Structure formats: C-alpha cells, structure tokens
Amino acid sequence: MSMPHAAHEMSAIMLDQADRLFQQFITKDALSAADRGIWPDALWAAVEEAGLPLALVPEEAGGVGLGVGDAALLIRRSAYHTAPVPLAETILANALWAEAGGAPVAGPVTLAPTNARDTLTLAPAADGRRTLAGAAHRVPWGAQAGHALVLARDEAGAARLCLVPGGAAASTALRNLANEPRDTLAFDGVAVPEAMIRPAPDRLAGSLMAQGAALRTQQMAGAMERCLDYALLYANERVQFGRPIAKFQAIQHMLAIAAGHLAAATAAADSLIEAAGTPGFAFAAAIAKSRAGEAAGQMAAICHQVHAAMGFTREHPLHFATRRLWSWRDEFGAEAFWQAQIGRLVCANGGEALWTTITGEAAE
Amino acid sequence: MSMPHAAHEMSAIMLDQADRLFQQFITKDALSAADRGIWPDALWAAVEEAGLPLALVPEEAGGVGLGVGDAALLIRRSAYHTAPVPLAETILANALWAEAGGAPVAGPVTLAPTNARDTLTLAPAADGRRTLAGAAHRVPWGAQAGHALVLARDEAGAARLCLVPGGAAASTALRNLANEPRDTLAFDGVAVPEAMIRPAPDRLAGSLMAQGAALRTQQMAGAMERCLDYALLYANERVQFGRPIAKFQAIQHMLAIAAGHLAAATAAADSLIEAAGTPGFAFAAAIAKSRAGEAAGQMAAICHQVHAAMGFTREHPLHFATRRLWSWRDEFGAEAFWQAQIGRLVCANGGEALWTTITGEAAE
Amino acid sequence: MRAFRFEALRLPPEAAAMRAKVREFLRTERARGGYASHRTSWSTFDPEFSRRAGAAGFIGLTWSPDYGGHGRSNLERFVVNEEMLAAGAPAGAHWIADRQSGPQIAKHGSERAKRLILPRIAAGECYFGIGMSEPDSGSDLAAVRTRADKVEGGWVINGAKIWTSNAHRVHYIIALVRTSPPSADRHAGLSQLIVDMGSPGIEVRPILNLAGAHEFNEVFFKDCFVPDDMLLGEPGAGWNSVTGELAYERSGPDRFMSDIRVLVELIDHVGGEPDERQAVEIGRLVAHFATLRRMSTSIAGLLERGESPVTEAALVKDVGTAFERELPEVARRLVPVEPSPDDQGNLFSEAMAHVTLQAPSFTIRGGTPEILRGMIARGLGLR
C-alpha cells in the first residue's frame, strides 16, 4: 500500500492491539466451546469494545475510519487467530450500510445472500414497509447475528440493501466444516420498514459475491499463515530417527512449497487492497479468491502431512485453522466458480488482450 | 497372463533374442540418423529377418503366431530401445489384414486413419476396383511405409480394410516431437483393386482408434521403463555436494513417484493383454491409454529433472525416450479424448453401476 | 531395472461365487437399513454388522476350519474385501482382526492363542487394535521403548502406546515391545505380544480426532501381565513380523477405496449427461481407480502364489493414497458444494464433509509417504 508513513505506524499499533485482544480471548477453551455452538460473549464484547466492527465506517459516521488496507490486515489477523465470530462479515456489513447512508448498529451483523443461486426480492411498498421474499442459504451466524444486511431486488429490478433484525427470518441451523453456523434464513413475508431500506452502492453491481469473496480471501491468507506457523514449530520440535524432522529434505521441500502457496495467497489478498473501489475490483476478487482458495487446500494438506497423526487430533489446534480453510475456500464461490468467470472474460477478449488484462489496463 | 509354463519359457527366449537384436542395431548413430529422417535399413532388415512384423499373424497364415501377451511385450521392448521404425503399426496391420483374410506383405505397413477427425470413404466399384476419398493426417511413416492399411467406409456405411501400396497417396511430410514421420496422406482418387479390399473385422467396431491406443500404451510402458532406468543410473553415478544424488531424499522421493507412474502404466498396459478379443477391449483401451499417457508426461518430467542439464542435451540418449513419450501420449487420442468417453459411459450408467464396470462385469 | 509386473489375475470361479454371495449379503444389509454407504467406510466400527458378517462366513476366510476359518483362498478373501469397500460397508470392528491380527496369529501364534482367539474373530465377535507407535517413535518403529520383562509364566509390560485405533472397544491389541535392551542392531530385541484388553494394569485414554470422533487412544501399561503363549513367534523376532505385516496390508484395496463413495455420489450428482469437464475429469478418476484395482488384484495373485512383492505393495499404497487424496479435491471442482455434516438429504455434500475431514488420515496409516518412498527407493537400488 502506498500510505503515509505516520498512518503506517498507527496501523501497526492498532493491529498489535487487536492481536493481543485476539490472543487473550481466543483461548483453546473458547474455540472448543464455539465449536459446540456456544456464542463467545466475552470475545465479542471485547471486539466491540475495541471498535473493530466499525473499522471501515468513517469517523464522521461514528466509526473508526480505518483504511481498506488496515481493515484487510485486521481481518487477516482475526483469521490467523481463528476468531469464532462474524467479525469480517460485520465489518463489511457496517461499511456498506454506512456507505448507503444508514447508521451503524451494535452487535454482529451478517450478510445475505452468500451465493450465486439465492435471489431475494422486495415487494412493492404498502403501509410504509415492504416485505422480502426468498430464502438465503449458508448465512454466517444467521440465527445468532443481531442483524442481517440483505441485498434484495425491488420491483424495478434495482438492488436494495435492507437491514433486518435477527430473528425476523425463520432459520434452519447448519454448520460448515469448522462448525461455524451457516444457517438457512427464510425471508418470505419478513416486513422491512422503509427506513431500513437503502439503495445498494453502485460498486456492488447488484451482488455481495465479490465483496464476500474478498473477505474470505483475507481470512484464508491469515489462516494459512497460522497453519504454516504451526507446521514450522512442529517440524523443529518433533524428533524422528534421531533428529528434528525439519532437517529432513522431504519435510523442507514440503514446507517450502507451502510457503509458496502462502506467498501466492498473500499476494492475491494484498492485490485486493489496491483494487478496492476501482472498476477492476470484481475481476481482482475473482483472481484472488480462486488463487487463494487453491493455495488454501494445498496448505492444509501439507501442514497435516507434516503434523502426521498429531495434526489429526482434536487436541492439536491445527484443525481450527485447516477446517476453516476447507470451509472458506468453498464459500462466496469456490475456485471453479470464479475461474469460469475469468476464463470467459479473457476468451471473449482474445489472446492479445490478455496482457493488458493482467496489467490492469483493460479494466480501467 | 495365464499361459502354460512352456509357452512362457519360449516367449522369454524370443523376447531375449529381440532385445539383443534391438540392442545391436539401435545404436546412437542409428537413432541420430533416423532423427534426421533417414530410414534405418539395417535395423528393419534384421527385424524382418527375425519375423517380428508377422508376430501376430497365425502360423498357418505364414506368420509367427505369437500370443497377444508376447506381442505386447515385444512392442514394449522395441519401445524400450526406442526403435525408430513402425514395428508396432506393422504388427497390428499384418494381424488385422490376416484376420480379414488377406495375405501378409513384406516391408513396413502403416495405418490410417489415426485420429477421430479423419474419415475415409470408398466409392462404389467400377472396373473391378474402387477409389478412396478423404485425407488421413499424422500417418506414421506415411511416405516411407511399403503399404498402408486403410479403414474406409463403403457406400453402405460398412467398414472395409484396404491395403494400399506406398506412394499411391500423395503425401505431405510432417514429424512428431520425436522426429518420427507423421505424414498427411491424400487418398482422393486412389484406386484399390477389389482383392485388396476386405470387410473389417467386427471387433474393430469401425475404428482403428482403440487398437492404435493399445499400441501406444504398450510403447509408452516400454519407453517409461527406459526413462526410469536412465534416471536410476544417473542418480547413482552423479555426485553433488560430495555424494551420489541418489542419496538425497528429494531425489529418492521423485524417483519413487516415477516408479509409481511406471507401475501404473505397466498395469494399464498389462490389462490390455487379457482384454484383447473381449467386448470390453475398447473400454480397457480408453482406461489404459489415458492412464499411461498421464503417467508418461509425469515420468518424462521427473526424469528430466533428475538429469538436470545433462538430460537436456542431444548427447544424452534420454530424449530419444522422452520425446517419444511426449508424442505418443497425444497420438491415437490424448488422455482427455479417452477420459471423456469413459466419463460419459459411467455417468450414463449411474453411480451404483461404477463398481461392476470396474470389475469388468458390466462390459461382459 | 526389472520392470514391474502386474500380470492379469483371472479370478477363479469360486471367487465369482463368493462375490455373488457377499453382494447378496450387503444388499440385504442395506435394505434392512443396516448402514448408509455415503457415511460409512471400512473404518466405521459397527459390532452388529461385524457379527452378521461373521455369521454369514465372511471373516477369517483363509484360515483353517480347525480354528473357525473357512479354508478359502486369498483371492476369495480379496473379493470379499473389495466388495465390502465398494459398498461402503461399516466393517471397522473386525477389519484389523481379519486383515492383520488374525493372519499373524494363524502364522506365529501358539496353539492356545489360535484356539482361543481365531474362532471368535471369524465369528465377528472379537476385535483387535494395533500397538506399534509410541509418543516418541511415530514412523520410527525401531525406537520403541515400551518394554516387556520376562517373569515366571509370561511377560510384564510397562510403557505406553499411542494412536491405537479402537483400543477402548477392542478385545485385544498386538503390542510391539522391547524384550531385550537396545543394541547396535536397532531392529533386534523387539517382540509382539497379544494383550487382552481386560487385563489389569491397562489404562486407555481417548484421543479425539479432528472431526471430534473417538477413534484413537493412548494405551498405558503398568505391570501388565501377558502369559507366555500370547507371544507371537520367537522372542526378539518382532521387527521382521511387523515389517512383513505392513507389507501385507499395503497393497489391499482399503488403500485406495476409503473414499470411493465420493466418486459414486459424484456420478449420481452429476447425472447421466455430464458436461465436457465433468466427463473428462470423472473419466480420469475412473481410469485411475480401474488401474489401481488392477495393480491390487495382481498383487493378490502374487501373494496367493506365495511371493512377497514388497516394493510393488508399497507402490500400490503410495499411488493409492495419492488417488484417495485427490478424489474429493477433483470432485469439488466439478460440482459446487459447501460440505456440511448437517446437510441431510444431500448425499454428495455429506460424503464430501465426511471425507474432507478424514482425508488427512489417509497419508498416515500404513506408513507415511516418506516411509513408503524410502522403501520404494530401496527397492529401486537407491539406498
């Protein structure tokens, strides 16, 4: 990021504080409890106390007013610590709602829809309110979130954001592989007051997919870093055949390959920071989510192989990171979903246009 | 193969003799000359003298009457030695022609068409002869072979085999990556006497693709074995950082993986021996060609990596084997061609039928 | 190098008959709701199923009828195993006893051990675990420190084992123990003892796996007595029989069919008219699967003839594990899926959830890729 030196310093302090907060509250017990479906009250209270959910809400709107880059790093750190809360979703929801002119709300906020198959619609107004129709699947903490920010089409086909209180939609519980709640919310007949409906920012282009993909990319970069840290630690400590396994060439090569995957995922995640707010964002998100998703699967596989049986236990915390990687790579569009979009675009443009697409000139 | 003990012995002797013949005549000079397009007269004369082209022609038809298994191993050995002659094609052509009732011919015989896009047709008879129409691409040694065995459709749509003398069709020279001739033959207007036209054996099901794929599978298994032999030899001889590179774990792992590919390709090639003449042959050929083709690419890559710069030279004979692997895997249908056929079949049959397809019960 | 040979195995008629018989049994099992294929596998522990399989004569096939066996060939046994795997049968309770422990006892056990144990295994009533790894040894089995001291009438074990599957619910484990002090020959002085899990001096502590399931255990021995006739073979010869045992278990179809139900569900999910991508990638998986099965059957034939194709067996395991690992990764590229353990009714999603969480274990059991590739390298003359 090209940011003034002072801002860079401040961001380092803020990240450091967040890191300490995560470290303090995301204990193994807290993670295990969350795994059993228990909402981590203390963690969320501390997160809210630190203002993290309002990271991207401008200061004049009552938020923290972080830059996109800092917010991205914050989300990455929360994923490094495998924070079992919808912090990333809440940061994005609050930012979008504020951008649409709404006032930020307290508590966790989730997003819907989270995949390309679900479409929600908004019926014409009556009595100063409108009703939603349709169901959203795999909504993060759908039943537990205080609010859901819902993207719906109105009768004119325009995209609207609706802020719906938790509990308004009937929910069916489901979990992803990390036991994070991914509930189905049935919005049919849910009434929304006009004040809670705002035109969706143009930059969404009528979909939360690219924005959600960007969140998951940042999270994957963070969780991958954690996996590699675990594996490096284990390799240096575990002794086999008389020496630390880190000294075996096969282990070194596996971890070097894993480092390549982390580097690629990090570069992909970093690229989203500069693309934020530009016309090239959706394309950048497609590149980043698919590249990081592929890297995530490889990283999880290699780190489990290095940990052997130890990493296959509930006791070792590796799985908190790897189960999230296995889940996140599929959410908001798996690799193939985004790759197909990239492929169709570059094929439509022809071979000679590839290079300007890569340099970012074509999208601008 | 379940063959009587005595036959097994005989076959070992025969293969041993063929091995010695190949070793004697396929010198590096001979390979280099063939690479420059020079036909290896001495080698072919010896091959013919030993009766190898008639391996699969029954003794009563003037042939050698080998079993399918022995012929497969013979072809594998010829490929191990990277014999720069169309021996495999000639063995198959003579066998098919004999099966169709024709008399075997001397000299190299090639096959056409060799891919799924070319279709040749046979016009109705006039003056006791018929004329061919259509072009065949990538015909092995198309311009140099003494004859071409051509599969063509007659006016009734029936598949016929035609034995056409070399030079009858106009040829355009082309080479594959191993510099083996792969000529285009334009058959339009080529006249064929009725005596040289015979109904194609039913088991071909109107195509040479599966038979050709089986040849290339045997050849790939042979050439892969050669690659691995070169790599093992090199790894044990080449010293780096004070010890043979064979002692490095990374090299050992690469070669172990290569051995897995050879094992798979060999198993695939062996499976064609028992499938010969059964209704499951085309399916077995699809499995074998695609599996061996994938293994061939991996084997070539690993062996080049082990040989490093040395293997990238013209001087080291590794490339005679690897350039053939890169060519053969694409000929008579690359992996994707056959995999698509397998995939469509198993999907049409549904998941529960997969297992009986694998055990061979579905095809019988 | 001598090329590998994977000669055709023409299964004898009695194997075909056995195949029909086991299929009928499994059909009945599924019809009665005995199990759901997409959720179970050969590591699913289900004593009820095992008892019925034993009663139907599918366990201990190759052993002598004198010991409750059925005197059948290895090839019939092979057919029963692969049919169980193809059907996703929950054979985990008896699997180790049938595949590994029973054959060891039949070969190296005392007369009393054979009479006492083998008939109960064959009946599907007696289950085994493996006590090889230790906290500080892992892949390095020669580093075993659990020791058995000779006493009047038997041995007294002290030490600990780890990663013992099902130790909390099996009747016996076969423990690799040190019966004489470490010497220059790292592999000398090891022995195998059949330990009755009901003996005093044993404590079992669960190790939950990453999916939260209880499969593994730590097993602690404190002055645990094992009678003389529960020693397998000669004292000190344990290393050879352990490595033989590993070789034997490596080429079996359980080494590449653990998650084959994912392929079945994938095919059904895709339906009869796959797009080009689905056709090509499914075709590729089928080609790999068919070839592995071919390799495995060939080795079964070699074993039946008494040969011992150690390198080939390691190759099957190494290539097979790569296939098992790759299968769910390919599947998720062909069909969008967010696997969930709760996704009732979506068989593909459920199967993917189950397999994604199990996949890390595929490379562990039966020797890590490092160990296997080292063995293959030795077979290739590189070390």
Add this chain to the structure above:
Amino acid sequence: MRAFRFEALRLPPEAAAMRAKVREFLRTERARGGYASHRTSWSTFDPEFSRRAGAAGFIGLTWSPDYGGHGRSNLERFVVNEEMLAAGAPAGAHWIADRQSGPQIAKHGSERAKRLILPRIAAGECYFGIGMSEPDSGSDLAAVRTRADKVEGGWVINGAKIWTSNAHRVHYIIALVRTSPPSADRHAGLSQLIVDMGSPGIEVRPILNLAGAHEFNEVFFKDCFVPDDMLLGEPGAGWNSVTGELAYERSGPDRFMSDIRVLVELIDHVGGEPDERQAVEIGRLVAHFATLRRMSTSIAGLLERGESPVTEAALVKDVGTAFERELPEVARRLVPVEPSPDDQGNLFSEAMAHVTLQAPSFTIRGGTPEILRGMIARGLGLR
C-alpha cells in the same frame, strides 16, 4: 514467522510512459516481420533485434548515462522486461548482459571495464554468457575447480566451464574461478573474472540441446590471460556476488513468462465461447499468472527501495517455474493437439512443440527446485 508481504506497487507515471514507448517499438518490430511471437522468447538470440532495442534505448536503462545508460529507475526497467516477455520478443542476445552481467559490472567493475563494456551493452552490441557450472559441480557452485593464478598485470585461467549459453556468440563471459586453494570455508577463495571471448587460450565446444539447437557450450581455458581490471570486486569475494546475482535474477518475470505465448495461442485457439472446462482451466491459469505478476512487481518495488528479499525472490522462482511447467500440460488437455515443429500455420501446435521441448530447461536455470527449496527452507528457519 513473519508473513510475506507483497505490497501493492503503484508504477510511477514515467513507467507508464516507458510502457507505451516499448509497446510501440515492439508493435513496429512485429509489423516489419522482425519476429513471430509464438516461436520466439527471451532465450531467442537475435543480434539484429537487440541492436534495434539498444538504439531505441531499452537496454541498460538503470545505468548512469556516463556509461551509456539511461539513468532510469528499476521499475522502468521492470516494465521494459515484462513487455518484451509478453510480446515474446527475441531478446536472447542482450538479455543476460542487461539483466545480470551489466549490473554486476556497474556495481563491482573497474572504471576501465565500465567504460569499455557498458556503453556497448546498452547499444545492444555486446553480449554476455555465464561461466558458473563445471562438469563436476552443477548445482554445487562451491565445488568450482577452474583456477586463476595471479601473474604480472592479471590472472591466468585454466579449467573448464559447462552449460554456458551462447558462449559461441557472445563477446564476454563472467567466469567464477578459484583464486586461492580450497579451505575449510568452501565458499572462500572464489572470484569473478570478465573474460573476453576473443582472448587466446579459449576453446568453445557446442552442446546441442534435446531439440537439436545449439545454445549451450563447454568452454575450455588453457593459460587464458585476463587483465587485472577485469576482476569483479575483491579477489576471493566471488561467492557473495554470485549468490547475490542469483537472488536478483530469480524474481524477474522471465521466471514465469517463458511460455506465456502458449496461453495467448490457447485463448485464440479456443475462441470467444469456451466450454465450461476451457473457461475454468483458462481462468485458473490466468489467476496464477496475475498473482505471479503481482508477486514479481512487489519485489521490483522492494528492490527499487534497496531491500533484498532473498526468500521472496526464491519463492517467485519456485512458484513461477511450477506455473511454466504446468501451462503446456493444461493446454493440451483443453485442445486436442499433436504438437509438431512442422505444423506451419497452426500457431498453437507450433507453440506447443517449441515449449514441450524447452520445458525441461525451466527447472534448471536460476537454480534447481532442490536448491531453491533449500534456500526457502533456510529462510523459514528449518536449516
């Protein structure tokens, strides 16, 4: 571990101007039939092209105008390089001199060497080769045995180098030689000398590559004299500058764009309406390519700021090589092709033929994967 950082690099306006300029140059080159992209790459040796590139000001960009350079930033140089690669320009004659030898001379060379050589490199008239490997060393550069003995006014070289690209047609090579006997520190006593290939005592023997092309050579030195002022840096400090040089060359776009024309031809061959399989797989390749370019530009920014991201550079090379290797393998699965060097008019087939035969070299140059992964492992604290 400190996470890797690949911060955004916003190219400065002068880099955009440079991009426009080099594109215009390359467009003109192609229009005049100067080269055919699908058949050429940065390893294609074409002195005519290099002279025109030099005349147009695209060589020696970062060097001082005092030595014929253009005083531009590393980022402008980066842009010129990537545009050359994207266009498949035949830049092989001047590539090594511009990327590697020139910068070394500018940094460590004597005043006379700089005045004599740099302006000619910048003019596209003077080419370089690399004399590092020896028949018995290969990746193990510290095992160098070619020796240079001090004599009046210079050094006398005896020994042999191997794998020197273009030794038969370059003007100089920079040779790594031993200037004092081997000692406990394997890396001590090595020096780099600029050797004029016109000097007496040099014999060049061709090594044809597997495609039959003459690129590599063996170079034999017999009492070959090199004047004092052709020594780079201090005597005995050669190891450090060599390893620095390798780090520098590792992160460049030539490490993942060697065969990028295959992707271009593939896209054109597939056409505007790809099937699902083609769209997904081409999309995947593009995602990899875009990410590698991002990594490479970030590192260019770090280098411009004077940092030395050795591990990150090795990662770019390792990930980049994997991409280069995989690209033609994926391409052939999407479009049936039997690559042939003679397949005139079928650009995809020709490009595939060229690249398939070149691919084995991708892992060799700039450090084998073994060496690179060892370096990365060191960066990760594993050794």
